[in-house]
Amino acid sequence: MFFNNDKKSQVVNIKRGESLWRNAWKKLKRNKVAMIGLIMVVIFIAVAVFAPLIAPYDPNEIDLFSVLKEPSLTHWLGTDYYGRDLFSRIVFGSRISLSVGIIVQVISLTIGTIMGSLAGYYGGKVDMFIMRIVDIVMSFPSLLFTIAIMVALGPSLYNVFIALGVVWWTRTARIVRSEFMRNRERDYVDAARALGNNDFKIMYKHILPNCMAPIIISFTMGIATSIMSEASLSFLGLGAQEPTPSWGSIINNGLQYLRVAPWYSLFPGLAIAYTVLGFNLLGDGLRDALDPKMKEF
Numbered sequence: 001m002f003f004n005n006d007k008k009s010q011v012v013n014i015k016r017g018e019s020l021w022r023n024a025w026k027k028l029k030r031n032k033v034a035m036i037g038l039i040m041v042v043i044f045i046a047v048a049v050f051a052p053l054i055a056p057y058d059p060n061e062i063d064l065f066s067v068l069k070e071p072s073l074t075h076w077l078g079t080d081y082y083g084r085d086l087f088s089r090i091v092f093g094s095r096i097s098l099s100v101g102i103i104v105q106v107i108s109l110t111i112g113t114i115m116g117s118l119a120g121y122y123g124g125k126v127d128m129f130i131m132r133i134v135d136i137v138m139s140f141p142s143l144l145f146t147i148a149i150m151v152a153l154g155p156s157l158y159n160v161f162i163a164l165g166v167v168w169w170t171r172t173a174r175i176v177r178s179e180f181m182r183n184r185e186r187d188y189v190d191a192a193r194a195l196g197n198n199d200f201k202i203m204y205k206h207i208l209p210n211c212m213a214p215i216i217i218s219f220t221m222g223i224a225t226s227i228m229s230e231a232s233l234s235f236l237g238l239g240a241q242e243p244t245p246s247w248g249s250i251i252n253n254g255l256q257y258l259r260v261a262p263w264y265s266l267f268p269g270l271a272i273a274y275t276v277l278g279f280n281l282l283g284d285g286l287r288d289a290l291d292p293k294m295k296e297f
Helices: 003-029 032-049 086-122 124-138 143-154 155-184 185-193 199-235 246-259 263-290
Strands: none
Touching: 003 032, 003 246, 003 263, 032 086, 032 263, 086 124, 086 155, 086 199, 086 246, 086 263, 124 155, 143 155, 143 199, 155 199, 185 199, 199 246, 199 263
């Protein structure tokens, strides 16, 4: 009889855990602004994935007879100073932005989760040592610190992944640390420890799954920040190099033609604004849906 009650309570707890995500999805669907952000993000990802099917031209195809052409039925967003189709370059540039956003966040989340979990779980000297590293990294302006790393490593898209990942892990570490400190004294942790689980298993099998909500929010909003940072580095000539169609480098190349060809820099700038806005709207909606402290009125 007692066994059946315990088994039923376990089933109820599993259903409650599932209902948390189900309720979060229901709240997200009721948030019109968040759904707009989700649609914008889905469109952006679809464009990046199906770029070869969407782009009417090869993004690196040079046509010296079509230099700086205005937007038309032939070239929807005009051409650049090599006669390359801007629409095709912007479409393929979405792949660069998407890859940077995801890879940088994977790197920063991996480093930040490991460092934050160690600091939050063990506390004491471990916490003090890790958080002092975090303080040192965060004491530098993030963009200037990234530029310094890029200057040391050299301009390259792959170095952008490293530089941004090294800089942005600190925010994730602070979030994970606070969540681990809040959860490490919970009853389920004491129960796991009493059953003989080692620290690694307790940290990453029991505590970490209960910290996923803020991590998911940080990942989503961090993609927008990574895209902006990559565009800034490419604009300065430290990111993706020609002929790679990066939005930031396209804007930089079009600056000297603003008076005669304003579309050159305008359209990639609008692409950046659209993408960042979409991820920010979605991130805000996820925060409201996954935060248990938010109440509906």
